[in-house]
Amino acid sequence: MRLRGAGNMREVVPELTDIKTSLKTKSSLSRTQTCRLLFTWRIMQRILIGVFLQLFQQFTGMNVIMYYSTSIFKRIGVASYISTSVVGALNFLTTILSIVLVDKVGRKALLLLGGLGMILSMTGAATVLLVFRVEEEEGGGSVAGYVTVTLICFFVFNFAYGWGPVAWVVTSEIYPLKIRGVAVSITTAANWTGNFIIALVTPILLNSVLRTFGTFYLLAGLLLLATLFVLLCLPETKGESLERIDKLFSKPWLERIDLFYYLRLGCPWGVRRRRSYSVTSGNQLQERDGDRRVLLQEEMGPENGAELETVEATFVVETPSPTGYSISSLNESNN
Known part of the structure; x- marks a missing residue:
């Protein structure tokens, strides 16, 4: 918590769980x-x-x-x-x-x-x-x-x-x-x-x-x-x-190193990503460690109309909002 800050509890817990799981695996090898x-x-x-x-x-x-x-x-x-x-x-x-x-x-x-x-x-x-x-x-x-x-x-x-x-x-x-x-x-x-x-x-x-x-x-x-x-x-x-x-x-070499990452990040004329979120289906709402989570689909891609990359993301939700859920944190995973 001292490293991540008191406000990032929901991000710390999954990371701590990963560490505990890896340590158990390590001890069994x-x-x-x-x-x-x-x-x-x-x-x-x-x-x-x-x-x-x-x-x-x-x-x-x-x-x-x-x-x-x-x-x-x-x-x-x-x-x-x-x-x-x-x-x-x-x-x-x-x-x-x-x-x-x-x-x-x-x-x-x-x-x-x-x-x-x-x-x-x-x-x-x-x-x-x-x-x-x-x-x-x-x-x-x-x-x-x-x-x-x-x-x-x-x-x-x-x-x-x-x-x-x-x-x-x-x-x-x-x-x-x-x-x-x-x-x-x-x-x-x-x-x-x-x-x-x-x-x-x-x-x-x-x-x-x-x-x-x-x-x-x-x-x-x-x-x-x-x-x-x-x-x-x-x-x-x-x-x-x-x-x-x-x-x-596990990604291919060129995708992993992303040669143009810093060019896109630093240049105003570089490729930008736009993000939009929508609930894909109601049955994806699930209980995990006392938190309600819902899987969303994230579309990311350049603004010039190129193909969009679909990324599955898990939002931690606490209370219903006018649009369906109150989102408190995000954990993304590339497909």
Whole structure:
């Protein structure tokens, strides 16, 4: 109730029921059944998404900055202890901001925005280092050196509201509860594997012919791959119940990721949905957990006259109204 708010009791109860049911199922699964379930395609594709999200989180290069910031800032020629403190404080404060944004903006949106911001900042920092030869001149507190530090701070800012926390949010909610513990363990192992690779390879890259600017260009390329992966493989799970997430992953790939979702959402000239509700039949009124519910048909489609999609919805009804029922909440399910 604290998470959903006191006014959303009727939305919390079905979700709580789903969780209890999943926990009972989980406790009844043997080790063999769990392994078989993990290797079904519907579950395996989610595990692969979680594994790649965690690997890409490490390959964004955030830990390159966090682990080797002192060395990098010395190469640039700025006060390393001050810059490192600023980076740490910025990371902490912006992560708090993501707590507010993740349920308002959406998981996929934050990953895409954060990815684009990191690509721009990392490419910009690498270009400044290359063009002005900051490393060759050992920085010396030059303007180019401070511009590079500013771009690195912008990189950290974008990571802290996007890939830092949101990758963990997504990998904690896309799995069914009955195998969530095992699945999250696998994706966490992928994260630490990526962490180990970054810690091992970064000193080699920084001291090779690539130097700092080449390493930054390499990270920008990996960030581009990570952003494309999110765009093409990850569905938006903001506001979805456990049941609806399961249904989401059972849909065809293009329908699941909905490439034009944010275009429709953000553009006034984009496709809009119109909604109309009507009771399909009187015998669909039913009793459930003390609440009277009635099944309605929802027609959704573009205003330009294209075919309408029919969605079955369950309205919680309390008292009769002049039109038949007083509707207090809605639970939709796509057919």
